[in-house]
């Protein structure tokens with residue numbers, strides 16, 4: 001059975017840097033509050049005109065170039081986002097068209113912060129069955145357009161940024177590298193703890209009490225508690241599937257939601273933060289893009305080397321979570 005491995009990574013963030021103090025134009029907030037609560041110093045926001053598929057396209061171009069491939073080599077596109085260009089169809093088909101492809105299948109997935117981990121797992125299954133040999137997985141978000149700029153939006157509004165990451169995933173007969181295992185979970189009982197409820201297809205009688213509207217709602221403390229617990233469990237599952245001890249893993253890459261969540265997971269395993277690559281200070285929470293952006297920068301900065309044992313894990317709205325174990 002062929003193994004799936006990442007043959008090229010790409011990322012794109014818009015040039016406009018928005019630092020914590022810039023947010024004081026809308027919110028009663030401070031650099032000190034944001035940095036100590038989340039680890040975020042700045043994030044990128046798009047300037048018009050821009051769409052999520054545009055950002056994904058930029059990242060995809062770089063992933064293709066680094067893998068030495070062209071769009072015509074792609075057998076399947078998987079597009080992970082919570083901020084699609086349109087209500088329907090998904091951004092995957094828009095990216096397919098931008099890449100100049102005619103009929104290549106495009107699959108959109110709605111797993112929010114866990115989108116890239118889910119996407120890797122899906123890609124890996126298609127490659128292991130032999131159905132596809134080369135899959136483009138993109139995680140891209142424009143979140144600056146849904147942020148609530150009213151004063152009460154400050155708790156959520158300061159956390160999110162725009163950006164895109166992409167990975168080309170290919171088949172290899174070399175069983176000593178690539179994706180070794182993946183474990184996926186979700187728990188819809190918590191769907192409303194982190195959501196944007198409208199626009200909605202629900203009938204009026206089925207709508208939620210109160211006015212969620214086209215604005216984000218987050219129960220921050222509940223999300224924090226579950227994120228630490230579930231990402232810890234997902235790492236333990238990946239470790240036991242591989243027979244690895246925590247200290248055997250060269251690099252953990254966690255979804256970049258909050259540096260304190262990452263610190264709590266590192267503490268749980270008794271490992272130093274150096275094993276947990278992070279760049280949340282530069283980009284904030286880029287949701288489906290956060291893990292591929294981390295992978296890209298970790299590789300560029302020399303933290304990821306061939307043969308390294310790597311565990312990725314993410315947790316987010318849904319709730320959804322999961323982990324992937326791989327040899328780089």
Ligand code: ACO
Pocket residue numbers: 027028029030033034037038113154155156158159194218219220221223224227255256257258285315316317
């Ligand atoms: N600036 C200044 N003060 C603020 C801000 C802000 N941006 N936002 C809230 N506050 C105030 C609150 O009003 C409150 O004031 P009060 O004590 O006078 O009532 C005070 O700060 C504390 O607010 P809390 O909500 O209790 O702050 P908490 O310590 O829980 O931190 C945070 C909030 C950072 C959102 C935290 O709950 C968290 O990180 N949760 C995880 C959420 C997360 O990471 N979500 C990302 C999406 S999901 C994912 O990616 C996993």
